[in-house]
Ligand SMILES: Cc1ncc(C[n+]2csc(CCOP(=O)(O)OP(=O)(O)O)c2C)c(N)n1
């Protein structure tokens with residue numbers, strides 16, 4: 001999950017180099033798409049768009065929206081696992097990861113969502129904060145000075161502070177540690193980074209937030225980080241390192257085996273889960289909705305709109321078990 005839009009180039013790079021296994025290789029992005037970054041109608045837009053780029057499961061871009069979607073996805077995982085898993089059949093069992101920046105943390109919606117994630121104990125949510133102390137308008141200290149680790153601890157999260165975000169091994173160990181805690185809390189990993197790392201003139205400045213570096217500075221950056229390859233050339237070794245086809249295929253085969261057993265052992269549960277994954281409505285959903293509307297019209301109640309909202313949610317929920325909503329009274 002990309003929290004803040006600007007991160008999405010990481011996603012495009014992953015989708016360019018990664019191979020996941022036979023059923024998921026269609027996710028690979030044609031390398032040429034990378035050249036169309038931030039162009040209208042391209043598959044590599046400046047913010048990820050659902051249904052335009054394979055591998056993008058939701059549209060993000062407004063700051064705070066990515067982490068909030070991630071909370072929703074982690075909640076979905078937890079609810080589905082509780083409802084559908086059976087001893088020996090953990091058919092739902094995955095982590096949700098989110099990247100978020102300073103801008104996401106400033107948005108009010110991130111407070112609401114992250115507070116709820118702590119309250120609900122979404123222990124399989126792992127958020128990586130790009131803790132670079134800078135935003136589009138410069139250093140954040142004069143308008144965003146709160147203690148973010150303390151804020152997340154107060155929500156009931158695990159916090160792993162001071163990780164070097166430029167060190168893949170350190171980040172990977174932090175993720176492994178987050179998974180090992182198993183205390184039912186979501187985890188925030190604070191990844192210290194320098195924006196534009198490697199650019200001699202613009203590193204650690206807001207100038208690299210979104211504007212191109214220019215040819216001269218790009219050449220200087222390549223030299224500074226020791227990257228000898230020409231533009232858009234990805235060395236074979238990188239593709240080889242990101243080739244997870246074997247691991248992906250065997251993980252998928254294992255899951256398919258588990259699923260076949262589950263289908264035999266729990267035919268009703270498995271068909272209900274399959275329907276939800278396909279996004280289909282229950283068989284008699286239309287009839288139930290028409291009956292609910294008719295009943296409401298017949299009752300002609302004079303009630304507060306929040307009460308009618310509650311009635312609608314409760315009425316629909318009995319016909320659509322996956323519906324979530326909040327009672328306000
Ligand atoms: C709700 C919302 N307001 C404004 C923007 C425009 N915007 C895009 S990125 C950004 C700054 C984000 O700063 P940060 O998360 O620190 O990213 P960094 O500069 O460190 O990459 C802003 C204001 C937006 N995408 N969404």
Ligand SMILES: [Mg+2]
Pocket residue numbers: 101102103130131132133134135
């Ligand atoms: Mg920042």
